[in-house]
Structures are given as structure tokens and as C-alpha cells.
Amino acid sequence: xxxxxxxxxxxxxxxxxISAASGRLLGGLLVTLELSAIVMVVSTFAGFAVxxxxxxxxxxxxxxxxxxxxxxxxxxxxxxxxxxxYCVPVLFNVFWEPFTMxxxxxxLNLTAYNAEAYRAAxxxxxxxxxxxxxxxxxxxxxxxxxxxxxxxxxxxxxxxxTNTIGMIQQSALVALVAVEDLxxxxxxxxxxxxxxxxxxTVAALIYFAIAFTLSRVVALIERRNRQLMERA
Amino acid sequence: MIYSFDFSILxxxxxxxxxxxxxxxxxxxxxxLAGIVLGFLLAIARQFGGPWLATPAMAIVEFVRGVPVLxxxxxxxFCLPAIIGMDIGSTLSAALALTLFMGAISSESxxxxxxxxxxxxxxxxxxxxxxxxxTMLYVILPQALIRATPTLLSNAITVFKESAIVSAVxxxxxxFVGRNISSASGHPIEIxxxxxxxxxxxxxxxxxxxxxxxxxxxxxxxxx
Numbered sequence: 230x231x232x233x234x235x236x237x238x239x240x241x242x243x244x245x246x247i248s249a250a251s252g253r254l255l256g257g258l259l260v261t262l263e264l265s266a267i268v269m270v271v272s273t274f275a276g277f278a279v280x281x282x283x284x285x286x287x288x289x290x291x292x293x294x295x296x297x298x299x300x301x302x303x304x305x306x307x308x309x310x311x312x313x314x315y316c317v318p319v320l321f322n323v324f325w326e327p328f329t330m331x332x333x334x335x336x337l338n339l340t341a342y343n344a345e346a347y348r349a350a351x352x353x354x355x356x357x358x359x360x361x362x363x364x365x366x367x368x369x370x371x372x373x374x375x376x377x378x379x380x381x382x383x384x385x386x387x388x389x390x391t392n393t394i395g396m397i398q399q400s401a402l403v404a405l406v407a408v409e410d411l412x413x414x415x416x417x418x419x420x421x422x423x424x425x426x427x428x429x430t431v432a433a434l435i436y437f438a439i440a441f442t443l444s445r446v447v448a449l450i451e452r453r454n455r456q457l458m459e460r461a
Numbered sequence: 462m463i464y465s466f467d468f469s470i471l472x473x474x475x476x477x478x479x480x481x482x483x484x485x486x487x488x489x490x491x492x493x494l495a496g497i498v499l500g501f502l503l504a505i506a507r508q509f510g511g512p513w514l515a516t517p518a519m520a521i522v523e524f525v526r527g528v529p530v531l532x533x534x535x536x537x538x539f540c541l542p543a544i545i546g547m548d549i550g551s552t553l554s555a556a557l558a559l560t561l562f563m564g565a566i567s568s569e570s571x572x573x574x575x576x577x578x579x580x581x582x583x584x585x586x587x588x589x590x591x592x593x594x595x596t597m598l599y600v601i602l603p604q605a606l607i608r609a610t611p612t613l614l615s616n617a618i619t620v621f622k623e624s625a626i627v628s629a630v631x632x633x634x635x636x637f638v639g640r641n642i643s644s645a646s647g648h649p650i651e652i653x654x655x656x657x658x659x660x661x662x663x664x665x666x667x668x669x670x671x672x673x674x675x676x677x678x679x680x681x682x683x684x685x
Contacts, residue, residue, distance in 0.1 A: 299665060300657075302668065303622075303660065303661045303664040303668055304622065304660045304664070305622040305623065305624075305625035305626075305636070305660055306622075307625040307628075307636060308636060308653070308660060311640060316650045316653060319650060394527075399529070400529075401532060402529075402626065405531075412531060412532065416535070419535075419539065425539035425540050429532060429536045430536070433524075433532050437523075437528050440526070441523065
């Protein structure tokens with residue numbers, strides 16, 4: 230690919246056409262946001278359940294769940310998404326919409342990461358709390374329900390949001406399997422208008438705005454956590 | 462639809478997949494090493510550079526961490542040539558984007574490591590009359606490198622996994638080869654599972670190593 234007209238092209242950075250494309254970009258953004266929102270909600274709950282399972286005293290329960298977490302954390306999200314798209318329909322003889330497949334693949338990915346966040350938070354609760362609960366006559370369930378989980382959730386929250394930021398960025402990968410998200414729309418506008426510079430830059434800024442906003446939320450939660458710790 | 466498994470095709474395509482894996486490992490290794498250097502420089506610029514260096518360094522780090530790497534690769538591949546007026550090819554743009562990514566996430570690791578280096582040491586280097594360059598290279602870097610090792614390793618795993626997206630700009634890594642073979646042969650399950658297994662075989666032992674290093678450090682810290 231030779232680009233001889235480049236300097237010429239740059240002299241007239243055409244931001245005008247961005248406004249013409251804004252309708253399609255918005256449509257793509259909405260798909261990205263919808264996808265991310267569903268995955269976030271599913272994985273926040275499923276991650277907790279998986280974390281409980283992976284700490285189970287029963288080896289038969291623990292090992293397969295551990296294997297699931299390790300496999301999804303140690304392979305690229307792109308491989309997982311492509312595997313899902315090519316293999317699940319053939320293996321199970323089902324044909325879902327690309328959007329549904331993307332939700333499932335990304336949810337499985339994020340759930341594995343979130344489960345580790347919950348597990349680390351739960352295990353970081355000091356042993357002394359367990360002794361204190363025994364002294365207070367709390368049973369196992371009340372100990373978990375009123376002592377461990379509330380503290381663990383607070384500790385896990387910043388990591389969960391950070392994981393979610395990561396997932397939103399990984400969600401751009403679904404464009405490669407024809408889900409019409411922000412990345413997909415950007416790619417198709419770039420190739421139909423021959424104006425990659427403007428459109429990719431605008432898309433990058435949109436993704437950045439989402440990630441930046443959420444990362445401020447993380448900073449806020451972490452500051453609050455620190456304050457609560459100091460007060461304690 | 463009835464899918465007939467045929468694992469014998471794996472033997473046929475194994476050499477091609479292995480070549481793809483080599484390319485994946487090469488582009489990851491180059492980006493990881495260059496990214497560590499870049500990350501150290503960015504961290505120094507942010508920590509000691511004064512506002513004129515710190516602000517742009519911070520902007521780069523925040524931006525690279527906040528934008529999907531896929532967009533960055535496309536940006537380098539499609540837009541950079543238009544700006545510099547020169548074609549740079551898929552290999553270089555992939556390595557460039559991954560290096561930038563590794564640099565940005567590693568600068569955070571180095572910054573965290575700098576914070577653990579005692580303030581007195583800086584005073585000592587000033588008292589000894591060491592020039593900035595000597596302080597950085599012989600006092601700060603070795604300690605920062607050791608303390609940042611677990612996080613740098615886990616960044617390296619992240620970059621290795623992230624490298625799968627270089628297939629999107631047409632670089633013949635294992636993901637690219639795997640996708641091509643699975644559509645050409647009509648056996649996606651066998652081929653893509655092997656591709657996933659290849660990533661897992663490389664990444665899992667490294668993850669265990671990081672976990673071990675971190676546990677050992679926690680034990681040492683609680684012992685001290």
C-alpha cells in the first residue's frame with residue numbers, strides 16, 4: 230500500500246465528515262455500551278458464585294472451576310471469542326446471533342477475572358475475625374454473611390471496576406467477528422471513506438472517555454477504602 | 462449438522478502452526494523488552510522530569526491504557542503512514558503498538574517500585590555528588606527492576622496474550638494461521654483448540670511463577 234497523497238490528505242483533515250458519520254458512530258457506541266453493560270452485570274454476580282465454588286472444600290467441585298478460571302485467564306480474549314464463534318455452533322448445533330455469542334464469550338472471560346478478585350478479597354480478611362466470630366457465637370453462615378462478605382465486597386470493588394474497564398476495551402475484539410459495535414462501525418467507515426486518521430482518532434477518544442471516567446471511579450473507591458481503613 | 466472430528470489434520474498443519482507460534486513469540490519478546498525500556502523512561506519522566514516532561518508522559522500513559530489495543534494497532538497501521546508519509550508494514554506497526562502498550566502499563570509498575578525506594582537514598586546520591594544519569598542507572602534502576610519484576614512479568618503475559626490481535630493487521634502469527642487453517646480445512650474445533658492450548662502452555666507456567674514470586678515477597682515482608 231503506497232500512500233503518496235498523504236501530506237496532501239493531512240492538510241485537509243476533514244472533520245466535517247465526522248459529523249456526517251456521527252449517527253453511525255453513535256449506533257456502534259450504543260452496541261458497545263449495551264454489550265458491556267450486560268457482560269458487567271452477569272460477570273459481577275457470576276464471578277462471586279465462581280469464587281465461592283473455587284474455595285469449596287470439595288476437590289471435585291474445586292478443580293474443574295479452577296481449570297475454567299486458569300484457561301480463561303491464560304488464553305487471549307480474541308482466541309476465546311473466535312473459538313466461541315467457530316466452535317460452539319458446530320459443537321452444540323445452535324445458532325445464536327453474533328451479539329449473544331459475544332455476550333457469552335466476554336462474560337465467561339470477565340467472570341474468570343472477577344472470581345479471582347473476589348477470592349483474593351475474601352482470603353485477605355484476617356483470621357482474627359473468624360476467632361472473634363466464634364467468640365461471639367456467630368455460626369458459619371452469619372460469619373460469612375455479616376463479617377466476611379461486606380468487607381470483601383468493599384475490597385474487591387475497585388478491582389471489579391478495573392476488570393470491567395479491561396473488558397470494555399477487549400469488547401472491541403468482537404468487531405473482528407462481525408458484531409456491529411463501535412470498533413466495527415469505525416472500521417467500515419474508515420474503509421468506505423478513506424479517512425482513517427479522523428475516524429480512528431475519534432473512536433479512540435470515545436473509548437478513552439469511557440475508560441477515563443471509570444478509572445476516576447476506581448480512584449474514588451480506593452480513596453474511600455483507605456479512609457475507612459485508617460479510621461478503623 | 463454433523464461434525465466429524467479429524468485429529469490427523471493437526472499433524473499436517475502442525476509445522477505451519479509452530480511457525481505462527483514462533484512469530485507470536487518473536488513479536489511479543491521484542492515488544493516486551495522494548496516496552497520495559499520505554500516504561501522505565503516514562504516512569505522517570507513522570508517522577509523526576511518536572512512538569513514539561515511529566516505531563517506529556519502522563520498523557521501518553523493514560524491514553525494508551527484507556528484505549529483498546531486493537532484501535533491502537535489499527536491507528537498505527539492505517540494512520541501513522543498517512544501522517545509520516547511512509548508505509549511501515551504490519552510487523553513494525555504491530556511491534557510499535559505492543560511496545561507502546563507494554564511501556565504504558567510497565568511505567569505504572571516502575572512508579573510503584575520507585576515509591577518503595579527509600580527517600581534517604583536520593584539524599585545520599587546528592588550528598589555523594591552523583592550526576593542524575595549515574596543515580597538513575599546504578600542506584601534506582603537495579604532496585605526498581607528487582608521490585609517491579611513480578612508485575613513486569615505479569616505485564617509480559619498480558620502483552621503475550623494481547624499479541625493475538627496482530628493477526629487483525631495481517632501479521633502471520635499463530636492466531637492468523639489458526640483462523641486461516643480452520644476456515645480452509647473446515648475443522649475449526651481441532652485447530653482453534655490447539656491454538657488456545659499453545660497460548661495456555663506458554664502463559665500458565667508464567668502465571669504460576671508470578672504467583673510464587675508474589676507469595677514469597679509477601680512472606681518476606683511479613684517476616685520483616
